[in-house]
Amino acid sequence: MNLEILFQDEYLVVINKPAGLLVHRTELDKAEEDAVVQRLRDQTGQWVFPVHRLDRGTSGVLVMAFSPKTARYLSEQFANAATAKTYHCLVRGLCPDNGVVDYPLAKLNEQKGKSRFKIEGTEKEAQTEFSCLQHYELPFPVSRYDSMRLSWVKVTPKQGRKHQIRRHFKHQFHPLVGDSCYGCRHVNKVIRAAWPDxxxxxxxxxxxxxxxxxxxxxxxxxxxxxHKLLSVLAKLEQFKIN
Incomplete structure (x- = not known):
């Protein structure tokens, strides 16, 4: 299936990456052969070089380069926080109207088959700005609560640490909905049952x-x-709260 190309010239290509697709093949998932790099190579007829990454489950704007030189130039912008990135996410609970999560993040040991843990001494600064766009309260019992509260949030991470948004919102006790690594299993279970598609x-x-x-x-x-995010937001309309 072809990817949605937002822009392309002789130097780079920008796409709207679908959720569920790897950016490139990884040692953690050797059996998975489908990835953005392979699809774009076939679609454009050119070798492409990753510049940054989005988690497999994350959709949205992703840029790839057509040469190692261009890839290095663009990667330096991400490394030096010279880019501007905006995300949107659905989180558990009633998120504050706005704020900044300022919490250093360490590298994680993620060997397959072993529990994830922080590698001490690898912490790096990380700041994530956010503003809440809408609160919701759904009549779905969750754990010991009679209803489920959610928030639709606009997020601007200053850096690009691995899983920065997901880890920061977990740290704030507002984990992302549908997050199997850092999310709330009770909320995810309810959402799966209510909206399986x-x-x-x-x-x-x-x-x-x-x-x-x-x-x-x-x-x-x-x-x-x-379409999945749009469908969820449409279903949440009736549960808006001030």
Whole structure:
């Protein structure tokens, strides 16, 4: 299946990555052969080089380069926090109207078959700004509560630490809906039962801004929500609260 291309020139290609697709093959999932890199190579007829990554379950704006030189130039922008990224996500609970999560993140040991744990001494600064766009209260019992509260949130991470948004919102006790690693199993179970056709990590990379490698002009790309997220938001409409 072809990927949705938002922009393409001789230097780079920008896509709206679907949820559930790896950016590239990984040692943690050797059996999975389908990935963005392979699809784009077949679709464009050119080798592509990853610049940054989105988690498998995350959808949205993703940029790839057509040469190692371009990839290095763009990757440096991400490493130096010279890009601007906006995400949208659905989280558990009534999130504050706005705020900043300032919490250093350590590397994680993620050997297959072993429990995940922090590697002490690898902590790096990480800040994530957020603003809550809407609160919801659903008449679905969750654990010991009679109802389920959710929030639709706009997020701007300053850095790009691995799983930064997911880990930061877990730290704030507002884990992302559909997150199998850091999420709330009680909420995820209720959502699976209520809306079985909309199962996914509720995280979308909505917008990305960076400098073009040749013209050095600022470029901004926006990616539309997929049908599952749109369907969930439509179903949540009746449960809005102030």
């Amino acid at each position: 909309e199962q996914r990590l509720m995280l979308h990379a909505s917008s990305l801004t960076f400098f073009h490698p040749d013209t050095h002009r600022t470029m901004t790309f926006n990616a539309q929500l997929d």
